Amino acid sequence: MILAIDMGNTNVVAGCLGDDDKIYFTERFATDLNKTELEYAVVIKTILELHGISRDDIQGAIIASVVPPLTHIIKSALRKLLKCEPLVVGAGIKTGLNIHLDDPSTLGADLVVDSVAAMKIYGSPAIVIDMGTATTMTVIDKEKTYIGGAIFPGVNVSVEALAAGTSLLPRVSLGAPKKQIATNTMDAIKSGIIYGEASRIDGMIDRFETELGYSTMVIATGGLASVITPHCSHEIINDPELMLKGLKIIYDKN
Numbered sequence: 381m382i383l384a385i386d387m388g389n390t391n392v393v394a395g396c397l398g399d400d401d402k403i404y405f406t407e408r409f410a411t412d413l414n415k416t417e418l419e420y421a422v423v424i425k426t427i428l429e430l431h432g433i434s435r436d437d438i439q440g441a442i443i444a445s446v447v448p449p450l451t452h453i454i455k456s457a458l459r460k461l462l463k464c465e466p467l468v469v470g471a472g473i474k475t476g477l478n479i480h481l482d483d484p485s486t487l488g489a490d491l492v493v494d495s496v497a498a499m500k501i502y503g504s505p506a507i508v509i510d511m512g513t514a515t516t517m518t519v520i521d522k523e524k525t526y527i528g529g530a531i532f533p534g535v536n537v538s539v540e541a542l543a544a545g546t547s548l549l550p551r552v553s554l555g556a557p558k559k560q561i562a563t564n565t566m567d568a569i570k571s572g573i574i575y576g577e578a579s580r581i582d583g584m585i586d587r588f589e590t591e592l593g594y595s596t597m598v599i600a601t602g603g604l605a606s607v608i609t610p611h612c613s614h615e616i617i618n619d620p621e622l623m624l625k626g627l628k629i630i631y632d633k634n
Contacts, residue, residue: 382396382397382628384627385466386627387451389512394408397625413447413450415453417460418460421458421461438464439464443455445469451468469492469627473630479492480525490516490623491510491516492626493623494508494622495508495518501619506519507519507599508520513536517529535607554570555570556611557571575611578609599618599619600617601620601622
C-alpha cells in the first residue's frame with residue numbers, strides 16, 4: 381500500500397492505494413503555509429487511524445505539490461510518520477510522459493500527474509480539465525505527447541473576486557439556479573458563475589479540437605468538476621480520483 385499526497389494551493393488531498401490499484405480512502409484538508417512538519421504529520425496520522433490503516437501497512441509514499449514552500453515540509457512530515465523515503469514528482473522522476481513545451485521544466489507536477497493518469501486510463505488524444513484554485517485545461521495529442529493548454533481563474537477565485545470587487549454583490553453558494561436567465565441578484569450571480577464557467581469550458585474544448593483538427597476524449601477532475609461539468613454540452617468524464625491514480629502509476633514506474 382502507498383500513501384499519495386496531492387498538495388494544492390487550497391487543499392491537500394491524501395489517499396491510500398493498494399498494489400491492485402484499489403483506493404482505500406481519499407481525504408481532503410486545508411493547505412496551511414503556517415503548519416509545521418509535525419502538525420502535518422499529526423493530521424495525516426489521524427486520517428490513517430480514522431480509516432484503520434497502520435503506518436506499518438504503508439510501504440511507500442509519493443507527493444505532487446504546486447506549493448514549493450510546503451513541499452519539503454510535507455516530505456519531512458512523511459519521513460517522521462512512515463518508514464520510507466517519499467518520492468516527489470519533479471526532476472529525476474520517471475513519468476513516461478513526452479512533453480513538447482517551450483520549457484518543459486516549467487510544467488506543474490499536478491498537470492504531469494493528471495496527464496499520465498488520463499493517458500494510461502482513458503487513452504489519447506485527450507483534454508484534461510482540473511478544476512481547483514485555478515482551472516487548467518491540458519492537451520495530449522494523438523501521438524501521446526503533452527502539447528500545452530490553458531490556465532484561467534478557478535470558480536471560487538471568480539466568486540471571491542466578484543464579491544471583493546463590488547459593493548453590493550454578495551458571496552454565493554455554488555449551486556446552479558433553475559433558470560439561466562435569472563430574475564434576482566443571487567441567481568444571476570450563480571447563473572454567471574455556473575453556466576458561464578460551463579460555457580467557457582465548452583468553448584475552449586471547441587477551440588482546442590479545431591486547432592488539433594480532430595476530436596478528443598475529455599476528462600475532468602478536481603473539487604469543482606462535479607459542480608460545473610454536468611452543465612457542459614460536451615461529453616465529459618468526471619474522475620475525482622484522477623490525480624491519486626496518476627501518482628500510483630508514477631510511483632510504480634519508479
